[in-house]
Amino acid sequence: MNAxxxxxxxxxxxxxxxxxxxxxELVAASLKRERTRVGLSIAELARRAGIGKSTLSQLESxxxxxxxxxxxxxxxxxxxxxxxxxxxxxxxxxxxxxGGGAVIPAANADYSTALLSTASPGxxxxxxxxxxxxxxxxxxxxxxxxxxxxxxxxxxxxxxGPPDEAVELGPGDYIRYAGDAEHVFDALEPGTVALxxxxxx
Numbered sequence: 001m002n003a004x005x006x007x008x009x010x011x012x013x014x015x016x017x018x019x020x021x022x023x024x025e026l027v028a029a030s031l032k033r034e035r036t037r038v039g040l041s042i043a044e045l046a047r048r049a050g051i052g053k054s055t056l057s058q059l060e061s062x063x064x065x066x067x068x069x070x071x072x073x074x075x076x077x078x079x080x081x082x083x084x085x086x087x088x089x090x091x092x093x094x095x096x097x098x099g100g101g102a103v104i105p106a107a108n109a110d111y112s113t114a115l116l117s118t119a120s121p122g123x124x125x126x127x128x129x130x131x132x133x134x135x136x137x138x139x140x141x142x143x144x145x146x147x148x149x150x151x152x153x154x155x156x157x158x159x160x161g162p163p164d165e166a167v168e169l170g171p172g173d174y175i176r177y178a179g180d181a182e183h184v185f186d187a188l189e190p191g192t193v194a195l196x197x198x199x200x201x
Contacts (some may be wrong), residue, residue, distance in 0.1 A: 023086065023102035027071070028062035030085045034078045035060075048077035067107040069141070076144055081200065083126040086115045098129075111138035111185060113196070124200040130185065131193050132158065137186035139163070140179075146201040147179035156192030160185050 035045050042060065046053040050073055058064030059074075066085075075082045086102055105112045110133035117127040130151075132138065137159070151160050152174045159166040161177045163184050169175060177183055179198060 023066065023104060024059075024062045024064070026086050026102055027064075027066045028060050031056070031060050031074065034080055034084060038078060040078075045074070045077055049073040066104055068104050068111070068113055068138075069107050071104060072141065072143060079144065081124075081126055082143070082198065083115050106138050109136045109138040110134075110187070126198045128196040128198065129193070130196050131191075132156075132185060132187035133190055133192065134187050137184050140183050140185070142181050143179045143198070144200070145180050148176060148199045148201065149179040149183065150174065150176050150197040150199065151185075152195045154193045154195060156187060156189035158185055158187050158189075158192050158194065160194075 035042070040048070042056050043053050046056040049056070049070075051070055055064060055070065056074075059066055059070070071085050072082055075085055078084075086104070103112050103114045112131050114129045114131075115126065116129050151169070153160075153169045153171055155171060157168060157170050159168050160175050161167050161183060162181060165177075166184050166186065167175055168188065185194070
C-alpha cells in the first residue's frame with residue numbers, strides 16, 4: 001500500500017518516501033514466520049493448503065506470484081487471518097492512496113485486493129479495498145470458521161454474497177454474509193470498487 005509515514009516508521013517490505021511495499025517480500029517473510037510458528041515443513045503446509053510444494057517454496061523465496069486463492073488456502077491451513085500473510089509493522093500515521101499498495105490479484109477473475117488495515121491486538125477485523133472488472137466472477141472458497149464479511153460498494157455495481165443468495169449492489173449499498181461458506185463477487189460494471197471488512201468471531 002502507498003503509505004506516507006515518518007521516516008523512522010517504515011514497515012518491513014515497504015520503501016520510504018511513499019513507495020509501495022513489495023507484496024512478494026511481505027508474503028515471503030510472513031509465510032516463513034507463520035509456518036515456523038506452527039512447526040510445519042514446506043511439504044506439510046503445501047499438502048494442507050492443497051498447493052504444490054514448489055509453489056510454496058517460490059512464495060517463501062519471494063520469487064512466486066501470490067494469488068488471492070493461494071493466500072486464502074495458506075492462511076486457512078495456518079489458522080491465521082489472510083492479513084497475517086501481508087503483515088508489516090504499523091506506523092503511527094498511515095495514508096493509503098487509491099491505486100497503490102500491496103495488491104494481490106485473483107487467479108481466475110479480474111479482481112484484486114489490497115489490504116488497507118490489519119486487526120490491532122485484541123481486535124479481530126481486517127480492512128480491504130477491492131477492485132474488479134466484469135467478466136469471470138470471483139468465487140471464494142470458505143475461509144476460517146467464524147469469518148463474517150461486510151462489503152460496501154463505492155463505485156460501479158456487483159453481485160455479492162453466497163452464490164444462491166447473491167444480491168446486486170450499487171454505490172453506497174452494504175451487505176453482510178458468512179465468509180466461512182462459499183461466496184461470490186461478480187463485477188457488473190467497469191471500474192467497480194468496494195470496501196471489504198473481514199471480521200472474525
